Amino acid sequence: MMSTNLNSPSSSSSSSSSLSMDLDESTETRIQRLISEHPVIIFTRSSCCMCHVMKNLLSTIGVHPTVIQLDDNEIPSLPTSDHTLAPAAFIGGICIGGLESLVALHVTGHLVPKLVQVGALWNSI
Numbered sequence: 058m059m060s061t062n063l064n065s066p067s068s069s070s071s072s073s074s075s076l077s078m079d080l081d082e083s084t085e086t087r088i089q090r091l092i093s094e095h096p097v098i099i100f101t102r103s104s105c106c107m108c109h110v111m112k113n114l115l116s117t118i119g120v121h122p123t124v125i126q127l128d129d130n131e132i133p134s135l136p137t138s139d140h141t142l143a144p145a146a147f148i149g150g151i152c153i154g155g156l157e158s159l160v161a162l163h164v165t166g167h168l169v170p171k172l173v174q175v176g177a178l179w180n181s182i
Contacts, residue, residue, distance in 0.1 A: 099147075100127050
């Protein structure tokens with residue numbers, strides 16, 4: 058699992074280059090780029106306990122999402138219907154919502170097929 062702050066340039070050479078920061082890129086553009094480059098990504102606020110639960114659920118089924126910590130002033134840049142929503146999980150470029158939506162997908166049996174479809178999880182069947 059990779060975790061970084063959206064405003065922090067990537068300091069490690071082993072980190073994904075997509076997490077690097079282009080100073081000419083707007084917050085909205087950077088968020089859109091990250092969503093398109095990562096099959097499973099969670100945008101969160103600092104010290105968000107719901108994000109921890111989301112990461113644990115995904116890792117339990119074998120997926121290690123990219124996690125990006127946003128500052129409060131960056132939350133409105135998320136392409137969600139509810140700009141106060143954080144954490145916000147995106148699977149295959151689509152916002153699935155917060156913790157409640159992620160759990161609902163899991164309980165109804167729709168989460169694993171969606172993760173397989175975007176290549177974040179191998180089909181074990």
